[in-house]
Amino acid sequence: DHKESARYAREALPVLERVGAEGEAVQVAATIATDEIEQGDLEQAARDVERIEELSAALGGPDRGAALLTRANLEIARGHTEAGLSAYRKAVTRSRSEVWGAGLTGLDDIAPWTLAAESGCLAAEARYGDEESGRELFQSLRPRLHRLLAGHEGAGYPSGFLDYPVAGLVLFALGLWAVRDDALGAEEAIRLLVLAERFGYPRLSGPLRWDHAVADAERVAPGALARISAEYGDRRxxxxLDEARTAAERLLAG
Structure with missing residues (x-):
């Protein structure tokens, strides 16, 4: 639960700062700022984002990416969509250069922070952006979703491990783009959205709002989301996983 995560983050942040755990403090502070954005307290969020950027400037790696993603979410909440998209795109570029090009043991292109940056950016492109950037991300994420769901070893995780919320985030972004761009049949795109919700994807920014995705699905195929959701019953x-793998295979083939 996001509200619970924010509460724990507020309790943990002073402790992390006292013991000098700067990287962990950045991640926790980003959780707090994200909650402030969600609650509409944009003035306090802006102060906290500036603090996160200062903390992360010397750290690099995923910590710098967290600062960029939080900045992107703030700018979009302010209505500054171009600034938000720019921050998302910078987060993608940074995550790719650090993970794909660094040669670091145990890190590859299915590292969770790489997938989070690209999925958040793709969702933002679907909601506010342009076709060229969104299509590049869509094509990049399709085969990696397949690898992720297949349980390939990567990002320091053992073979067979799956981070379901991260997989859900990728499913959501791909589904949202496919609905916007008609990149799949409407029902196949909506199936990705339903699976994302069942995987518990993190809804940490405006582009990831579930109610907006539901409205998009109803616009392109009225009743399809409810029908597909009913197929799955109470399963989460x-x-x-088998249904998600099948959907990823069809996505890859398409």
């Missing part, structure tokens, strides 16, 4: 997470 691991109980839908």
């Amino acid at each position: 997470g691991a109980d839908l």
Whole structure:
């Protein structure tokens, strides 16, 4: 639960700062700022984002990416969509250069922070952006979703491990773009959205709002989301892994 995460983050942040755990402090502070954005307290969020950027400037790596993503979410909440998209795109570029090009053991292109940056950016492109940038991200994420769901070893995780919320985030972004760009049949795109919700994807910014995705789905195929959701009954997470893998295979083939 996001509100619970924010509460724990507020309790943990002073402790992390006292013991000098700067990287962890950045991640926790980003959670707090994201909650402030969600609650509409944009003035306090702006102060906290500036603080996150100062903390992360010397750290690099995923910590710098967290600062960029939080800045992107703030700018979009302010209505500054171009600034928000720019921050998202910078986060993608940074994550690719650090993970794909660094030669670091155990890190590859299915590292969670790389997938988070690209999925957040693709969702923002679907909601506010342009076709060229969105299509590049869509094509880049399709095969990696397949690898991720297949349980390939990567990003320091053992073979067979799956981070379901991260997989859900990728499913959501691909589904949202496919609905916007008609990149799949409407029902196949909506199926990705339903699976994302069942995987518990993190809804940490405006482009990831579930109610907006539901409205998009109803616009292109009225009733399809409810029908597909009913197919899955009460199943969530691991109980839908086979269905998600099948959807990823169809996505890759398409």
